[in-house]
Amino acid sequence: MAERAAVSLERLRDRIARIEGRPRRLEEGEAEPGWIFGAAAIDRHVGDLSRRDVHLFRPAAAADIPAIQALGAALLARLALGQPRRPVLWVQTKEARRLWGTPSLAGLAGLGAPAERVIFVEAARPALYGQAMEEGLRSGRLAAVVGVGPPPAFVDSRRLRLRAGERATPCLLLATRDATTPVAAATGWRVAAQASGPNPDDPAAPGRPRWRLELMRAGHCAPAAFEVEWDDATVCFHMVAGSAAGAAGAGTFAPEPAVELGVKRGAGRPVHRLRVRA
Amino acid sequence: MGSSGGPVGRSTGFASAPDDIQAPFCLTEDTGHGLAVAAANRPAGRLGIGVGMRLTDARALYPALGVEPIDRAADRRCLTALARWAVRYTPAVLCDGRDGLLLDMTGAAHLVGGEEALCRDVARRLRAVGLTVRVGIADTAGAAWAVTRYGKGGVVPVDRTARVLAPLPVAALRLSADAVDLLQRLGLTTVGALYDIPRAALQRRFSAPALGDAVVLRLDQVLGRAEEALTFLPPPRTWRATAHLFEPVTERAQIEAWLETLGHRLAGLLGVDGLGARRLRLTACRVDNRLYHVEAGLGAPSRSPVLFRRLLAEGLDRIDPGFGIDRLVLAADGVEPLAPAQTGLLDVPGEEDPQPLIDLLRVKLGGDAVWRLEKVASHMPERAQCRSYAPPVDPAGPGRKPAAPPATPGPLGPRPVLFLPRPEKVEVMAEVPEGPPRLFVWRRTTHRVSRAAGPERIEPEWWRRAGAVGRPRDYYYLEDTGGRRFWLFRHGLYDRGDLGVENPAPHRPPQWYVHGLFG
Numbered sequence: 001m002a003e004r005a006a007v008s009l010e011r012l013r014d015r016i017a018r019i020e021g022r023p024r025r026l027e028e029g030e031a032e033p034g035w036i037f038g039a040a041a042i043d044r045h046v047g048d049l050s051r052r053d054v055h056l057f058r059p060a061a062a063a064d065i066p067a068i069q070a071l072g073a074a075l076l077a078r079l080a081l082g083q084p085r086r087p088v089l090w091v092q093t094k095e096a097r098r099l100w101g102t103p104s105l106a107g108l109a110g111l112g113a114p115a116e117r118v119i120f121v122e123a124a125r126p127a128l129y130g131q132a133m134e135e136g137l138r139s140g141r142l143a144a145v146v147g148v149g150p151p152p153a154f155v156d157s158r159r160l161r162l163r164a165g166e167r168a169t170p171c172l173l174l175a176t177r178d179a180t181t182p183v184a185a186a187t188g189w190r191v192a193a194q195a196s197g198p199n200p201d202d203p204a205a206p207g208r209p210r211w212r213l214e215l216m217r218a219g220h221c222a223p224a225a226f227e228v229e230w231d232d233a234t235v236c237f238h239m240v241a242g243s244a245a246g247a248a249g250a251g252t253f254a255p256e257p258a259v260e261l262g263v264k265r266g267a268g269r270p271v272h273r274l275r276v277r278a
Numbered sequence: 279m280g281s282s283g284g285p286v287g288r289s290t291g292f293a294s295a296p297d298d299i300q301a302p303f304c305l306t307e308d309t310g311h312g313l314a315v316a317a318a319n320r321p322a323g324r325l326g327i328g329v330g331m332r333l334t335d336a337r338a339l340y341p342a343l344g345v346e347p348i349d350r351a352a353d354r355r356c357l358t359a360l361a362r363w364a365v366r367y368t369p370a371v372l373c374d375g376r377d378g379l380l381l382d383m384t385g386a387a388h389l390v391g392g393e394e395a396l397c398r399d400v401a402r403r404l405r406a407v408g409l410t411v412r413v414g415i416a417d418t419a420g421a422a423w424a425v426t427r428y429g430k431g432g433v434v435p436v437d438r439t440a441r442v443l444a445p446l447p448v449a450a451l452r453l454s455a456d457a458v459d460l461l462q463r464l465g466l467t468t469v470g471a472l473y474d475i476p477r478a479a480l481q482r483r484f485s486a487p488a489l490g491d492a493v494v495l496r497l498d499q500v501l502g503r504a505e506e507a508l509t510f511l512p513p514p515r516t517w518r519a520t521a522h523l524f525e526p527v528t529e530r531a532q533i534e535a536w537l538e539t540l541g542h543r544l545a546g547l548l549g550v551d552g553l554g555a556r557r558l559r560l561t562a563c564r565v566d567n568r569l570y571h572v573e574a575g576l577g578a579p580s581r582s583p584v585l586f587r588r589l590l591a592e593g594l595d596r597i598d599p600g601f602g603i604d605r606l607v608l609a610a611d612g613v614e615p616l617a618p619a620q621t622g623l624l625d626v627p628g629e630e631d632p633q634p635l636i637d638l639l640r641v642k643l644g645g646d647a648v649w650r651l652e653k654v655a656s657h658m659p660e661r662a663q664c665r666s667y668a669p670p671v672d673p674a675g676p677g678r679k680p681a682a683p684p685a686t687p688g689p690l691g692p693r694p695v696l697f698l699p700r701p702e703k704v705e706v707m708a709e710v711p712e713g714p715p716r717l718f719v720w721r722r723t724t725h726r727v728s729r730a731a732g733p734e735r736i737e738p739e740w741w742r743r744a745g746a747v748g749r750p751r752d753y754y755y756l757e758d759t760g761g762r763r764f765w766l767f768r769h770g771l772y773d774r775g776d777l778g779v780e781n782p783a784p785h786r787p788p789q790w791y792v793h794g795l796f797g
Contacts, residue, residue: 069696
């Protein structure tokens with residue numbers, strides 16, 4: 001009896017959520033709507049970015065830190081397509097703000113991200129940085145948590161993964177350092193800014209932003225590299241045609257981790273070995 | 279209290295009027311026969327403008343008279359607030375008319391060093407906030423009223439009330455205008471003149487017996503021969519839940535458990551009144567009487583015990599239980615109306631209101647560490663947004679459309695994803711002075727520009743600041759050979775002097791800055 005009541009309650013909630021335009025709560029074992037890049041080659045290779053896990057983005061160089069923040073904003077824009085109302089928590093360390101500034105309303109909106117729904121948090125100490133993200137993930141009220149700061153220690157990132165799974169809130173870690181310390185994450189990426197796409201209005205002016213994404217580590221697929229362009233009009237990534245990196249990862253779908261495909265040192269190692277080292 | 283035996287005892291009254299404007303100024307009130315002066319400041323008083331005068335007459339005396347309508351309700355609120363403040367002297371305080379406070383100082387004056395010191399202290403503190411004050415202390419409430427309004431104020435010695443009041447006009451007895459009028463026609467102009475008249479004879483003079491009774495009663499009250507019922511201000515309402523612990527607790531977990539219990543009680547108290555807490559304070563009293571306070575603010579009123587516990591639990595680490603905590607008080611210091619709402623049947627995750635999370639983060643990280651960005655109508659890029667610490671005015675709750683963004687014109691050119699905390703100076707090489715840079719050095723790294731867009735000229739907002747108008751900025755959107763994109767601006771212009779054509783006056787050369795970064 002109690003079970004039946006619970007089931008009908010769930011159904012009622014789902015109906016109300018549908019009427020109110022909120023995302024429906026997922027049934028046990030039900031697949032979530034995809035959080036994909038929208039670019040065919042990546043989606044074929046990587047599939048969905050999990051919405052209940054941590055994704056780590058490391059800069060290829062210090063100068064690429066703005067690039068990963070823009071990429072994070074672009075991914076938020078993709079995510080916001082499915083969750084139009086929930087706010088986003090953007091946590092940054094004081095040091096990150098001092099060096100690289102805070103995201104701007106117009107800039108985020110220009111990328112298509114839901115800028116007016118972003119709650120910014122500044123952590124004065126590194127310890128608070130992790131705590132703030134954890135609180136955000138635990139609240140279950142957010143579309144996503146974005147962290148801009150040094151990559152967390154392995155144990156801290158494990159906690160973030162657990163919290164992200166509990167309330168199905170994704171976490172994007174935008175690292176301000178490309179340290180090789182192991183971090184628990186569903187996917188690990190290295191990002192580098194690339195020369196922007198052609199500007200149809202003015203050939204001398206910068207065009208759409210392009211990034212080179214190296215998938216360093218993922219539980220379910222092989223490392224690969226892609227070159228993508230962000231189109232804020234369609235809120236979608238596009239593969240950059242004719243780029244060598246795009247071709248390397250695009251055509252080959254390898255079901256098992258293939259070390260030969262590894263782009264840089266350590267890239268092809270299975271995740272469990274990294275954990276052992278930690 | 280002295281030996282006078284008055285029913286009220288030593289009372290303090292003081293009257294006040296704002297007087298910090300130098301130009302003649304008055305407040306007006308609609309009396310039904312046109313506007314009349316309800317209050318005037320000292321410069322206006324010197325011109326002969328007084329309370330009760332018609333505004334037209336006052337304007338005839340001084341055409342440039344500053345005039346504002348009086349706001350009696352605001353006056354009342356202010357006076358009540360002042361009465362609450364006066365509780366620092368004695369718990370028995372009441373608002374006396376429109377412009378007075380009455381304090382029952384019986385047995386309390388010695389706490390501030392005696393009656394003379396009390397008068398000085400009250401006057402000093404109120405003058406410090408710009409009020410005109412007269413303070414008087416007397417045996418009875420009526421006598422204190424009389425000496426502050428019709429006498430010189432100050433302390434009336436015990437048992438000298440009758441003598442001090444004797445030269446004051448009869449109006450000092452708090453009589454109606456009719457009674458004062460009649461007494462004056464009878465030639466009884468001072469209070470002292472009434473002392474010697476037999477009471478029956480005095481009462482007989484009035485055609486209406488009520489008037490005669492009133493005069494006698496007021497006289498008796500002033501001299502302490504009749505009771506006077508005074509209704510003092512009730513203490514302000516507080517919402518607090520207290521736990522007296524028979525067995526002192528020493529563990530943090532125990533305190534937290536009690537915190538939850540108190541939270542439920544406090545939420546119940548607030549719910550009865552339809553209020554939500556905006557500020558919370560947990561006071562923990564240790565067995566050796568040491569007090570610990572843990573405070574938390576809420577962005578929106580709430581009655582959620584779970585939220586109360588989570589917010590305050592952050593500060594429990596600062597409590598050192600020592601030999602135990604034997605009293606816990608959870609108080610809502612700030613409250614706001616909060617309509618009753620159905621809370622979840624179960625603890626449903628996925629609620630969209632992020633305010634509890636924001637409050638929690640504020641407790642953890644500090645009040646100014648959590649913000650949203652809001653659009654501001656400004657052309658200056660750094661002013662086009664501001665940090666907002668308040669919850670959004672129209673939260674896009676379920677079933678409601680999100681509020682339309684204010685109709686501010688969007689930026690004309692590209693805007694960077696990241697704004698640097700302040701623009702950073704760069705060294706720039708350009709092909710032509712007015713053109714985009716070819717090369718710039720930022721943070722000791724040389725960036726070769728491969729592509730550039732601009733300039734977008736932004737003129738300083740001269741209407742915001744009088745006098746010093748800043749220099750215009752020319753913004754360029756640059757991409758270096760590594761694909762990194764920057765937002766640079768040139769502060770100032772190369773005027774003709776720099777180009778060597780004319781106007782050789784000394785001129786600050788323009789300076790280049792990096793203002794923002796694109797991804």
